[in-house]
Amino acid sequence: METKVKTLPWRKAKPKSELKVKSSSKKKIWQNYELYLFLLPTIIYFIIFHYIPMYGILIAFQDYMPTQGVWGSPWVGFEHFIRFFNSYQFWNLLENTLELSFFQLLFGFPLPIIVALLLNQLRNQKYKKFVQTVIYAPHFISVVVLVGMVYVFFSPNGLINNFIMIFGGDPVYFMSEASWFKPLYISSGLWQETGWAAIIYLAALAGVSPEVHEAAIMDGASKMQRIRHVDIPAIMPTAMILLVLSVGNLMNIGFEKAYLMQTPLNVSAGEIIPTYVYKVGLQSAQYSFAAAVGLFNAIINFILLWAVNRAAKKLSGSGLW
Amino acid sequence: MSNFVMNRTKFWARKSREDKIFDVLNLFLLSGLMLVVLYPLYFVVIASISNPDYVYNGEVWLYPKDITFEGYQRIFQDGRIWTGYKNTVIYTLVGTFVNVALTLMAAYALSRKDLAGRNFFMFMFLFTMFFSGGLIPTYLVVKNLGLVNTMWALILPKAVAVWNLIVAKTFFQSTIPDELLESAQMDGCSNTKFFWKIVLPLSKPIVAVMVLFYAVTHWNSFFDALIYLNDEELYPLQLVLRSILIQNEASASMLGDVESFAAQQRIADLIKYGVIIVAAVPLLILYPFIQKYFVKGAMIGSIKG
Numbered sequence: 333m334e335t336k337v338k339t340l341p342w343r344k345a346k347p348k349s350e351l352k353v354k355s356s357s358k359k360k361i362w363q364n365y366e367l368y369l370f371l372l373p374t375i376i377y378f379i380i381f382h383y384i385p386m387y388g389i390l391i392a393f394q395d396y397m398p399t400q401g402v403w404g405s406p407w408v409g410f411e412h413f414i415r416f417f418n419s420y421q422f423w424n425l426l427e428n429t430l431e432l433s434f435f436q437l438l439f440g441f442p443l444p445i446i447v448a449l450l451l452n453q454l455r456n457q458k459y460k461k462f463v464q465t466v467i468y469a470p471h472f473i474s475v476v477v478l479v480g481m482v483y484v485f486f487s488p489n490g491l492i493n494n495f496i497m498i499f500g501g502d503p504v505y506f507m508s509e510a511s512w513f514k515p516l517y518i519s520s521g522l523w524q525e526t527g528w529a530a531i532i533y534l535a536a537l538a539g540v541s542p543e544v545h546e547a548a549i550m551d552g553a554s555k556m557q558r559i560r561h562v563d564i565p566a567i568m569p570t571a572m573i574l575l576v577l578s579v580g581n582l583m584n585i586g587f588e589k590a591y592l593m594q595t596p597l598n599v600s601a602g603e604i605i606p607t608y609v610y611k612v613g614l615q616s617a618q619y620s621f622a623a624a625v626g627l628f629n630a631i632i633n634f635i636l637l638w639a640v641n642r643a644a645k646k647l648s649g650s651g652l653w
Numbered sequence: 654m655s656n657f658v659m660n661r662t663k664f665w666a667r668k669s670r671e672d673k674i675f676d677v678l679n680l681f682l683l684s685g686l687m688l689v690v691l692y693p694l695y696f697v698v699i700a701s702i703s704n705p706d707y708v709y710n711g712e713v714w715l716y717p718k719d720i721t722f723e724g725y726q727r728i729f730q731d732g733r734i735w736t737g738y739k740n741t742v743i744y745t746l747v748g749t750f751v752n753v754a755l756t757l758m759a760a761y762a763l764s765r766k767d768l769a770g771r772n773f774f775m776f777m778f779l780f781t782m783f784f785s786g787g788l789i790p791t792y793l794v795v796k797n798l799g800l801v802n803t804m805w806a807l808i809l810p811k812a813v814a815v816w817n818l819i820v821a822k823t824f825f826q827s828t829i830p831d832e833l834l835e836s837a838q839m840d841g842c843s844n845t846k847f848f849w850k851i852v853l854p855l856s857k858p859i860v861a862v863m864v865l866f867y868a869v870t871h872w873n874s875f876f877d878a879l880i881y882l883n884d885e886e887l888y889p890l891q892l893v894l895r896s897i898l899i900q901n902e903a904s905a906s907m908l909g910d911v912e913s914f915a916a917q918q919r920i921a922d923l924i925k926y927g928v929i930i931v932a933a934v935p936l937l938i939l940y941p942f943i944q945k946y947f948v949k950g951a952m953i954g955s956i957k958g
Contacts, residue, residue: 385786
């Protein structure tokens, strides 16, 4: 089976026809000056709103004063980092951030794959379309509305507690108990994004030629066997790239939701590094300290990305770079 | 030929026991999943038009009870919602226009194989997907440009999304044949004219996808407004929603005439359900029609990743 899979038609790369313009590069640039004008606003945008802020990270090593600017402010080296590592919140923040990211990935990565594989096996095309339309929908709900729904459903007299009481249970104060923050965060995320995340896998599955399935049926393969030996190998490269990408954004994602879900009583479980940066940096205007914390977060993020890309390349041969 | 088709149908019809069990289980699982997604949305709808006392006591499950539109009346009396709506519509229109114009122009230029330095530019843009200055340095740039407390703070820092740029570039590469450009150039057609007169008319699907992706982002975004705007008159809908839904601040004009605290709580909940519907209405109406464009966009993106 293994050797057969390698030569299946959908794995072959399509040859690309390159348009070769035979002229010196100088002439090429002059000929296409309009294309550079097309690009110009976007280049300016990236420089101003992405590259200048990258340069602005320097303030993490300074005592930034708005009147002095990035050049005039005094340098302090790693003082802000040391202060952050020694602060009483450091371990709690790190633990919350990593735990939330880890569980999000643990459930959020495999679930869309399972849903896509199951949807792909539905025989009734109309019903399949209908299910798809329904499960994509929550993706378009805004964070504010999603968190608002969590608040009303999980309030002491909300839908969930009414349900618990029907079965004779006692109402649970979900939003004011720290231990419920992470489960609610993860499960509401799954509710919102699973269907949408399945689309990409469905596209990959649609690319499998029907002949392969027919041949497998000829050989007496059951549906489970076809999922195992045809479908899963077909979506493996997509899955690997998505895994690497989602690890690459692990430390950044969901920060708005975490901020909105925080209440004074659950904040001990809900405070993550990005929300902390926002509070310290913008609410109490400690720009340099917050920039240092943000940089620390970015560095952890990069280490994770690098590690998972390496692992993905070793395991399956396909990585991001 | 017909014989072959017949054989094939027969062959599909012959199912093993194991496959039958699988099919039943699969149908059961997916229907369950669909209900889990659908029910909360359905419940919000019925709760928003039911008597809040029944909702509070858990007597509303499958259909609205003692139908009332009090919640909606109170919502529409409130000026903040309307200001928020108006602001969000303006931000969405202007922002989406800037987004789509920049993205399509840049994506087309990057899709041209004869553009010297395209790999460099592509790298420059992709790099920002993984490395960024972070919240504080970006905020300082916006502040130094004097954009704080203006609409442009919500539009310019989000002018181009790298992911959408890749999607559009992939689309142009796969749909505009090189021969078309060659023959147009032979006739002395300039790049601008070619883009405007030939590429864009051929690219309506991608224009639709871009408009939708960006418009939804603008419609739903709240965090930029939270950090860049102080003036309540400029608040977009999502910030107004936040104060009603999450900070529990239904304003005086909404609850002023309600006497007891308990009744206030229940009506505040009724207002919350209604507000969720009001915020989602534009999308709920459009969703069934535009759904396929979103899916198309997500799929184009996945081809090249």
